[in-house]
Amino acid sequence: MSCENEQQLISSLLDRRVTGEEWENAVAHVASCLTCTVAYESMQSLRTDVRGLDRAPVPEDLQASLRVLASHERVRRLSRVSMAARTQRWMDGVHLWFENLMRPMALPFAGGVLSALLLFAMWVPSMAGPRNLHGDVPVPIFTDPSLGRLNPVNEGGDVVVTLLIDERGRVTDYQITGGEPSPELTNMILFSKWTPATLFGQPTWGTVVFHRYEIKVKG
Amino acid sequence: MATTILDLSGERVAETSADSEDLRLVEGLRTGAERSYEELLSRFQQPVYTLALRLLNDQAEASDVVQEVFLKVFRNIGSFRGQSTLKTWIYRITVNEAHNARRWFFRHRGREVELDNEPEETRNWKETIPDKSRSPFDIAVDRERQVMMEAALERINPIFREAVVLRDVTDLSYEEIAEILGISLGTVKSRILRGREALREELAGSLKTRPALRLVPKTAE
Numbered sequence: 333m334s335c336e337n338e339q340q341l342i343s344s345l346l347d348r349r350v351t352g353e354e355w356e357n358a359v360a361h362v363a364s365c366l367t368c369t370v371a372y373e374s375m376q377s378l379r380t381d382v383r384g385l386d387r388a389p390v391p392e393d394l395q396a397s398l399r400v401l402a403s404h405e406r407v408r409r410l411s412r413v414s415m416a417a418r419t420q421r422w423m424d425g426v427h428l429w430f431e432n433l434m435r436p437m438a439l440p441f442a443g444g445v446l447s448a449l450l451l452f453a454m455w456v457p458s459m460a461g462p463r464n465l466h467g468d469v470p471v472p473i474f475t476d477p478s479l480g481r482l483n484p485v486n487e488g489g490d491v492v493v494t495l496l497i498d499e500r501g502r503v504t505d506y507q508i509t510g511g512e513p514s515p516e517l518t519n520m521i522l523f524s525k526w527t528p529a530t531l532f533g534q535p536t537w538g539t540v541v542f543h544r545y546e547i548k549v550k551g
Numbered sequence: 552m553a554t555t556i557l558d559l560s561g562e563r564v565a566e567t568s569a570d571s572e573d574l575r576l577v578e579g580l581r582t583g584a585e586r587s588y589e590e591l592l593s594r595f596q597q598p599v600y601t602l603a604l605r606l607l608n609d610q611a612e613a614s615d616v617v618q619e620v621f622l623k624v625f626r627n628i629g630s631f632r633g634q635s636t637l638k639t640w641i642y643r644i645t646v647n648e649a650h651n652a653r654r655w656f657f658r659h660r661g662r663e664v665e666l667d668n669e670p671e672e673t674r675n676w677k678e679t680i681p682d683k684s685r686s687p688f689d690i691a692v693d694r695e696r697q698v699m700m701e702a703a704l705e706r707i708n709p710i711f712r713e714a715v716v717l718r719d720v721t722d723l724s725y726e727e728i729a730e731i732l733g734i735s736l737g738t739v740k741s742r743i744l745r746g747r748e749a750l751r752e753e754l755a756g757s758l759k760t761r762p763a764l765r766l767v768p769k770t771a772e
Contacts, residue, residue: 340744342744343740343743343744343747343748344740344744347718347725347743349725349740374751375747375751378747378750378751378754379719379747381696381700382700382704382715382719382720382750383719383720383722385605385697385700385701385720386697387597387601388600388601388604388610389597390596390597390600390617391610391614393614394596394600394614394617394618395596397614397618398592398596398617398618398621399592401618401621401622401625402588402589402591402592402621402625403588405588405622405625405626406583406585406588406625409580409581409583409625410583413583
């Protein structure tokens with residue numbers, strides 16, 4: 333065997349990919365040829381070095397990515413088993429999409445609803461007036477006293493009176509803030525009938541300002 | 552044809568059991584069995600990553616290739632007919648993907664200039680504990696040798712590199728390499744031989760002694 337043939341065989345010799353006859357010839361040649369011995373040992377050393385290259389471990393992030401990938405692909409494969417599974421997967425996808433869409437808006441939305449409710453609750457009492465339809469007991473928080481029946485004897489000029497009405501509709505005190513006191517005014521106060529003020533529908537004390545203007549026509 | 556040195560009878564028994572194991576694994580993957588997916592990853596993620604890394608010599612590229620490989624495996628497991636072993640099939644996909652990645656790299660990223668040439672090294676707490684078994688010199692020599700070997704591997708023709716890596720790093724037989732690369736046994740032999748020779752030449756070039764510092768004695772003035 334020539335050195336050239338031997339050089340061609342060295343690689344196969346290392347991998348034991350030669351026939352028995354080739355093996356015997358090659359071994360005999362290597363034993364007698366220094367050049368081929370050096371070439372053989374050099375190639376053997378090279379092969380050992382290549383085999384000894386570090387096996388770099390799989391990075392942890394790649395391992396995690398592969399697990400996620402496997403999980404997704406498994407679900408995808410399972411979903412293709414039947415129409416029901418495919419529909420279920422589609423529904424899950426829509427559900428997840430909707431959840432992901434709504435989740436960022438959940439807090440602002442809840443805050444908006446609560447704020448609206450709070451503002452509405454604050455605004456409602458101001459809507460309640462002293463209206464009393466069909467004779468119902470007035471239920472707003474507070475209603476002022478009102479004049480039920482005025483004394484028919486109604487004379488004495490212009491006057492403005494602040495009256496204090498008790499829970500039974502009687503005048504307990506009064507103060508004349510405009511005009512002059514007169515017996516007619518006193519009679520009017522004594523014989524007029526008042527509806528008492530109410531708090532949450534219950535009669536209570538209250539004040540009312542009474543005006544009376546006399547119109548005089550000169551003829 | 553004369554007898555070969557390898558004892559094939561033992562290998563055939565091992566191949567038969569491997570085949571049945573492969574078929575069971577493939578069936579599990581087709582039916583969506585969770586354990587099969589885990590088994591596939593635990594069996595192949597390390598060798599596929601090692602192969603991709605040795606073919607591309609770039610961690611990020613290798614990671615991308617590994618993901619592509621497993622995606623293709625999961626998606627196309629239905630078309631696996633069992634005409635080759637599962638290992639051969641997956642390695643063939645890996646080699647093809649690495650080939651595509653290399654082509655893409657040369658087309659798109661060849662002109663890019665890296666700002667940070669050093670690969671990012673992540674160290675965990677175990678690696679910070681000093682290793683008392685080997686001297687820093689030995690470690691440095693080994694590291695240097697490894698770096699030279701990787702550089703030499705990267706410089707040789709990719710066609711020869713594929714053959715050498717599949718044979719010496721992945722430890723596949725010539726028949727398996729022929730199946731993966733889609734070439735004849737003779738071509739496999741030739742590529743491995745030429746790859747090893749090219750590697751030896753590259754290493755010989757990088758190991759050439761450099762001229763030592765020449766000191767010229769001068770008389771004191």
